[in-house]
Amino acid sequence: MPYTPSGFFCDRLIRERERRDGEGSLSKPLRFSGQDFAALKQECLTKKCLFEDDTFPASVESLGYKELGHKSNKVKNIVWKRPKEICENPQFIVGGASRTDICQGDLGDCWLLAAIACLTLNEKLLYRVVPQEQSFSEGYGGIFHFQFWRYGDWVDVVIDDRIPTFNSQLVFTKSAERNEFWSALLEKAYAKLHGSYEALKGGNTTEAMEDFTGGVTEFYEMKEAPKELYKIMKKALERGSMMGCSIDSLVPARFETRTVTGLVKGHAYSVTAVEECKQSQHKEPKVRLVRLRNPWGQVEWNGPWSDNSKEWVSLSKGEKDKLQHQSAEDGEFWMAFEDFKKNYTKIEICNLTPDALEDDKIHKWTVSVNEGRWVRGCSAGGCRNYPDTFWTNPQYRLRLLEEDDDPEDNEVACSFVIALMQKNRRKERKLGANLFTIGFAIYEVPKEMHGNKQHMQKDFFLFNSSKARCKSYINLREVTQRFRLSPGEYVIIPSTYEPHQEGEFILRVFSEKRNTSEEIENRIEADHPVPAPANAGEESEEDQQFLSIFQQIAGDVSTGRPVSAWGSEMEITANELKNVLNSIVSKHKDLNTEGFSLESCRSMISLMDMDGTGRLSLQEFRHLWNKIKQWQGIFQHYNSDQAGSINSYEMRNAVNDAGFRLNNQLYDIITMRYANEGMNIDFDSFISCLVRLEAMFRAFQAFDQDGDGTIRLSVLEWLQLTMYA
Structure with missing residues (x-):
């Protein structure tokens, strides 16, 4: 449902106030779907029941909407089970969270899993996303929570621990340890954040990296990478940055398929280290190496510097220990930096914000x-x-x-x-x-x-x-x-x-x-030039015609006293004002207007009505008329095509020419309030907008006695002001 102008901006003001109060910070994350983890967990423990999340239920709707939707055969045999129904002695984390805890299931979210693998390299970052002290034993209530960065705010996402299974095997992400479930539950919380598991299909590692850290990502096509790429990668790791890379698949049928070198096209990898090593008895004394991880937990590079390649002979035991070299089919491998550039298509580097970096020695952005x-x-x-x-x-x-x-x-x-x-x-x-x-x-x-x-x-x-x-x-x-x-x-x-x-x-x-x-x-302010009263001799033909109409209409409701000058005490109502104005405006064919509405005329009276009678005297009206003529000139300047309206973008300049300096939020409000579906503003709406601006500025200045730009109003004063304006 779209916001109304008042609804959207009230909501925006509330969000800004919440941020001032610390809401959305790391220490005080927003509650996603309004759910309070601590309160919900305590309620489950008190009632001795397991939590069931009705905002992300164990149903097809949470799986997806198309390929995993109601009409898909893929979902028919999926059963949602809790870890205690899947295996004996389930654990949240077994022996510390590591890169081997993330193995891809039947969902195309390798981009997400590559980011999770990077996350495990930094315990501070990991346990900010995956809060510790969660378990399937002490204080277990079937409820878990995870925290993500979401468009400038940190949010706490609560889930129950029912996970999609097929034949008692996890359908999506799983750990190499069958009784470890933190990565599967993290994936579920991230799916909830985006509406469904299917919403996670396809993406860039950068997206998840940023949602785990609040960082900002650089993206490089390898063929266009800067000459200092190694230096950029090295400095990024020194800052605690996360990195991912992939190989484009030009042929869709070969998406996520293994090449002869052991690398997989259309698949996201994590970059977990960049090092420069000394080689003994070698024509190239130094070699630059990159360590990568396949989120499958298997299938590795088989070229130079792979686990069992001959190149390792050229390194001393100390260098090997520094690189933590080991031969294991665990999805992690080293390769030369030059081979890395030749084989991979693109690299993504997620630079972390200062609050994510604990070590003072790390150079911070x-x-x-x-x-x-x-x-x-x-x-x-x-x-x-x-x-x-x-x-x-x-x-x-x-x-x-x-x-x-x-x-x-x-x-x-x-x-x-x-x-x-x-x-x-x-x-x-x-x-x-x-x-x-x-x-x-x-x-x-x-x-x-x-x-x-x-x-x-x-x-x-x-x-x-x-x-x-x-x-x-x-x-x-x-x-x-x-x-x-x-x-x-x-x-x-x-x-x-x-x-x-x-x-x-x-x-x-x-x-x-x-x-x-x-x-x-722009600084919000207004000029208030008061048009100088005109002498009788200076009156134009239009002024004289207007005076005649005013006398005629005002005379109908007056005591019958003759009117011969602008200073008459006769007064007219909003309805009579409408007749006066429209009699004159109708002669301006270039304005292409149906005339002023009664509501517009009521606003004009509230602007000029100094004595609170709800009517305008001739003198009050003359000031109004001079303003309208001034604003009419501005309107005609921007109505250059004689279409009888100005577009909403030109309105910004027109408002400025009328003496009002506004900011973007106020221009947004004006557009939503006064423009039609074609984003055009007619003459009546234009004048109504300027009348409202003039009235509200004048009222504010009347209350702002000390001129500090702030006022304090009671409910009565606020309603009196806004209801009559």
């Missing part, structure tokens, strides 16, 4: 996180190919403050990674939602504009080319890229490829040194 939203007709401007709307996209000012410690080619520059992530698309897949094609561009801010936090206007982008941009717009959950730019000030523009596509996103910036990034939000 600086991270900036910004949440945003593309709103159709307002801030969903599309890419640079659409210059009329591109500038309306959300804008983020980036300040690079310190250069790298180890500059390349003596170049003074700052290294950083930008990651643009669209939200909720996997979960909504069963509803037909597809990923948007997204990307971003970076523009250098001229020195004379440094520190100016105003939204960059259309002309800036017409006359300035981007300093850098993502390699391509692509329909992935996240688009990331590494850059090196000189210290300075830049503006980042995230966008969908096509305009008018509505969705939420997160923009994150990781840099090796200090940076700041923030959304460019």
Whole structure:
């Protein structure tokens, strides 16, 4: 169900307040589906019953919606069982969680399992996702919980321990130890987070890596990888980063099939180590090696530096011990860095946030996180190919403050990674939602504009080319890229490829040194020019015609006193005001309007009614009329095609010309409140919007006695203000 303007923004304000109160942090994760693990577990123990999760039941709906849906033969023989029904003496973790605990089942989620394998390399990260002190013995209530990073917040996901089985064997992820269940339960919790097991089919290791860590991922095609890839991988591991890689399968029929070298195409692997070793009595004294893991728990590389290859003879016992070399069919193997580059197609590196890194010796990234939203007709401007709307996209000012410690080619520059992530698309897949094609561009801010936090206007982008941009717009959950730019000030523009596509996103910036990034939000303020009263001799023909109509209508309800000047004390009601205005406006054929509505006229009276009578005197109306004429001129300027309306993107400039400085959230509200289905705003709606803005600014300033930009209202004052405005 779509949000109403008030519903969406109230909800957004509540979420922002929760974050200020610590909700969504590592220490205080959000409760997914509103479930409190501790309370639910205690209830089960008190009642001496096993937990059954009605938000993710043991049913077909939790399995899937298509290939694992009601019409699929695959689900007919699946039985949901608890671990105690599957084996004797089930354990949550046996002898510590390790990479061999993750073996793929009948679900195409090797991308997820490769990420879990990487997770086991860092106990702090692992036990943040997989809380310890969970077991099938002491305090067992059939309930478990896991924690994931989800679009800027940490969430706690509660599940029961009923798992899909076939012939008492786990259908999906399992451990090499038959009585160990942490990896199967983790997979179930992740499936619940996304709506079903089937929702996990197909993906990139980066996605799960980020959901386990809150990190940001770099993605490299091996054939286009930078020359310093080994250095990037080495530094990434030193920062505790997680890495995955894969080999593209060009022929669908050969998806996830073994090659003669033992590697599997279309399959996700974990990179678990990168080392440089000394070789004795060898023409190449040093060799660079990469250690990888196949999440199947078997099927390994059989080329140079494989488990039993002759190359190991060239290493001393000390070097072998450093590499923890062993010969075992466990899915883990070493290979030369050059062979790694030749055989694998792409690599994904998940860089961790500082809160994920415990060791002070590890070099930590600086991270900036910004949440945003593309709103159709307002801030969903599309890419640079659409210059009329591109500038309306959300804008983020980036300040690079310190250069790298180890500059390349003596170049003074700052290294950083930008990651643009669209939200909720996997979960909504069963509803037909597809990923948007997204990307971003970076523009250098001229020195004379440094520190100016105003939204960059259309002309800036017409006359300035981007300093850098993502390699391509692509329909992935996240688009990331590494850059090196000189210290300075830049503006980042995230966008969908096509305009008018509505969705939420997160923009994150990781840099090796200090940076700041923030959304460019115009300062909210208003100019209130009061039109000077006109002398009788200065009255235009239209003014005189208007005065005549006003006298005629006002005279019908007055005491009959003659009217000869603008200062008359005669007053008119909202309905009479409607007649006066529409008599004049109807003569402006270029406005193509049906006239002002009664509701609009009531708003006008509330704006100009200084004495609280609910009517307008002639003097009050003259001020209103001068404002309307001023706003009419602005409207006609943007109504250049004489269509009788202005589009919602032009509305931003029109509002600015009328003297109002607003931010993106307010422009979003205006679009949703006043634009029609075609994202156009007619003259009546335009005037109504400006009247409301003028009235609310004026009311706020009346309450803001000390001018500090905040006011305090009682319920009565709030209702009086909003009901009459």
